[in-house]
Amino acid sequence: MFTGQQKLIIQRFDPDIHDRSAFSCQIADSLQIYFTGEEFIRDVVDLKILGGWVAADESGKVFGYYTLGMRTLDTKQIPNPEQLEFPFKTLNFVILSRIATCDDLRGTGYGQGLLFDAVKTAYELGSPLGAQGVYLEARNDEVIRIYENFGFFSLPSKSERMIYPFKDFLQ
Incomplete structure (x- = not known):
């Protein structure tokens, strides 16, 4: 239990140091199942197709x-791609595949800190x-609003697909 004390x-995940067993995220069961199960270890430790931070x-x-x-996106998917100032047909993005806090941290601001x-x-x-x-890719409208408040915007093709340009991060 998180007491606030x-x-x-936040650091790179290390299976020899970090204990995933007690992680509880009831608001999004799939995020808890992924993190506490073998899929996380496969993706982050074995195959290294994702980097994991805790x-x-x-x-x-x-x-x-x-x-x-x-992740690579076709510029046709991005509104006003000319604002990114690149003449290419595809652009590379870092994908935020999953992000979650445990139930004890709900409403404390730690989730925003983790997103930052x-x-x-x-x-x-x-x-x-x-x-x-x-x-x-946001799960639902409530999550879309959270990301919009942070500065992400939806792609025209599907509102749950969102990007945050690095040029905005520098301002």
Whole structure:
């Protein structure tokens, strides 16, 4: 249980240090099942198709996590692609594959902090490699509003597909 006294540190996931077993995210069961199950270990540790970061206390107990990968988008999917100032037909984005906090952190602001860290990490890792921003697929309208408040905007093809241009992160 999170008491508010613990100091949470966001760092790369290490299966030898971080304890996923007690992570509980009832608001989005699929996020809990993914993180506490073998699929997370397969994606992040074994295959390394995603990078995993966790918000954990000093004992290694995890209270939140996010995963990042890469994604290419056709510029036809992006409104006003000329604003990104690249003449290419496709653009690279860092995909925020999953992000969740445990039930104890709901309403504390830690989720926003975790999202900010995810965008910052995506910028630091992706920008030098030519990524133009962060891409994600939101689960529902409530989550879309959360991301819109952070500065993400929906792609015209589907409102749950959203991007956050790195040029906005620098302002």
